[in-house]
Amino acid sequence: MLRRPGLGVYLLAGWPSEKAYREAVAGMDGLVDFFELGIPSPNPKYDGPFIRKAHREVSAPVWDKPSAPTYLMGYWEDARGRPADLFERAASLGARGVLLPDLLIDFPEELDIYLKLTRENGLAPVFFLPSxxxxxxxxxLAASQPDFIYIGLYAATGIELPVYVERNVKIMRELAPDVYIVAGFAVDSPAKAAKLVRAGADGVVVGTAFMRRLQKDVREALAFLAEVKKALLDL
Structure with a gap:
């Protein structure tokens, strides 16, 4: 069971360098409640410009993860030629599940394949739904007893658009009252994270805002996570 309210972090495997990545992941222990371990992709179509650029900068993935529950996050488009390999990798790394932002947007007819591979590898289903x-x-999705359902708030990571994001969280809460709901995309401040939890989210994910700081300094990035964590604990 994931902590409520929970802080999740997305980080692309091995970015911005092997050393900085390992230091950042080590520093997350006791700080983050779940971790999204990004798989480098040649076409990260639902990531914003900053993370798309980061995908191109990873020379070799590093698969270290914190002690918190970890989920591989990649693209079904990249894996669908040999999808079993992705789920076997997740299981071998000790991940709890595989999160695929494009699955239900571009390949909804292949949901049953995802569920089958998830079960066969002893993983928990996790889903991304667009706004x-x-x-x-x-x-x-709620009936499949997922670890969580991730509601994307905007069109791409790190890009904020003028939409009523709290409304989507509240609708999902009504549709799936017992499911852990994660809100993400453009969560760039402790105040915004707290606002989403007050709207009904069980957890929030920070990605671009964390990675921008990590590119400058590991300590600054971890301090930002601590600020977000404190805002959630103070609710």
Whole structure:
């Protein structure tokens, strides 16, 4: 069971360098409640410009992870030629599940393949839904007893658009009252993270805001996570 309210962090495997990545992951122990370990992709189409650039900068992935529950995060488009390899890697790394932002957007007809591979490898299902999602699909996902359902708030990571994000969180809470709901994309301040939890999210994920700081200094990036964590604990 993930902590409520929970702080999640996304970091691309091995970025910005092997040394900085390992230091950052080590510093997350006791600080983050779950971790999204990004798989480098040649076409990270639902990431924003900053993270898309980071994908191109990874020379060799590093698969270190913190002690917190970890989920591999990649693209189904990259794995669908040999999808079993992805789930076997997740299991071998001790991850709890595989999160695929494009699965239900571009390949919804392959959901059953995802669920089958998840079960066969002893993993927990986790799902990403875009800001506009079919209510019937949300209910079906909730029935599969996922570790969480991640609601993307904007069109791409790190890019904020003028939409009423709290509304989506509240709708998902009504559709799936017992499911752990994660909100992410453009969560760049402790105040914004706290606002999403007050709207009904169980956890928030920071990615771009953390990675921007990590590129400058590991300590600055970890201090930012501590500030977000404190805002959640103070609720």
């Amino acid at each position: 506009k999602f079919p209510y019937a699909l949300a209910k079906r």
